[in-house]
Amino acid sequence: MNTPLPLDITLTDRKDGVTITEWVYAVLRHAVMCGQILPGRSLTLRELAKVLGVSPMPIREALKKLSSEHALEVKENRRIIVPTMTAMKFNELCETRITLETHAAIRALPYINSTILERLESIDKDIDIARDKDDMESTITHNHAFHRLLYTANPHQVSLHLIESLWLQLGPFLRLSTERIKENYTIDRHQEALQAIRHKDALALQLAISSDIREGFAFIGTPEILHHFIQESAKY
Known part of the structure; x- marks a missing residue:
């Protein structure tokens, strides 16, 4: 099995008035939309929290919204993946x-x-x-x-x-x-x-x-x- 490369996600500055959850959502949304999270790359809450420098809670909230938009999918084993494509x-x-x-x-x-x-x-x-x-x-x-x-x-x-x-x-x-x-x-x-x-x-x-x-x-x-x-x- 190939060892996945470290995530290379662009972190923008959080502006005044923007909550941590809103910032996390914007960062992850940009990462998905720009192809920084690739098909086949399995993620975890802990990994994303470490990369973004936040607690798992705002990651979890942002993922709920991205999941509803069919951008990412949270599996039963808590792994986060790009939805299956055919x-x-x-x-x-x-x-x-x-x-x-x-x-x-x-x-x-x-x-x-x-x-x-x-x-x-x-x-x-x-x-x-x-x-x-x-x-x-x-x-x-x-x-x-x-x-x-x-x-x-x-x-x-x-x-x-x-x-x-x-x-x-x-x-x-x-x-x-x-x-x-x-x-x-x-x-x-x-x-x-x-x-x-x-x-x-x-x-x-x-x-x-x-x-x-x-x-x-x-x-x-x-x-x-x-x-x-x-x-x-x-x-x-």
């Missing part, structure tokens, strides 16, 4: 992302002004810088920021919490997918999205967002590849 479930999550996010992008398009467009362009540059530095956490974080800003341009949007739930469920796979996508990364879909926004072209924006999501996990094309992918991630 090829069919993986495909369903990706297709649902495409449906929700293309809808959110199109609905936001009429509300994107020059200020928001400039912020989107700036975030896209940050993504390129992070990718050039092989900084996977920053790449993923800025990518989420790009999509989140795009969708929330619509003041009436109600789908972001559903979208972020999907990000959480797919997050544990992002580290390896980000590593592999570099091998086939030829088209900047965010640039296509930005161009579509400039021209107020809803169809082009839909296609850019759809391609961006689909190409992110395109290398997992069969159940066999997905199974190998999950087994490989357990080595980390």
Whole structure:
């Protein structure tokens, strides 16, 4: 059996007015969403408490919420794992992302002004810088920021919490997918999205967002590849 590597979870400063439980939840949520907790990696309350420097109680409370969001699962033996993934479930999550996010992008398009467009362009540059530095956490974080800003341009949007739930469920796979996508990364879909926004072209924006999501996990094309992918991630 392989000895699991030490957890490498980003610890942010706890701001005034934020409870320990809220901080623990935010830290663990970010870790899952950025792929810092990988499939196959078994965790314990004691390990997480030691890494975060807190008692087990706020860890337990945060895990209840993350479990309800299908981000992590607490087993009967108190081990904490990423929920079991199958090829069919993986495909369903990706297709649902495409449906929700293309809808959110199109609905936001009429509300994107020059200020928001400039912020989107700036975030896209940050993504390129992070990718050039092989900084996977920053790449993923800025990518989420790009999509989140795009969708929330619509003041009436109600789908972001559903979208972020999907990000959480797919997050544990992002580290390896980000590593592999570099091998086939030829088209900047965010640039296509930005161009579509400039021209107020809803169809082009839909296609850019759809391609961006689909190409992110395109290398997992069969159940066999997905199974190998999950087994490989357990080595980390």
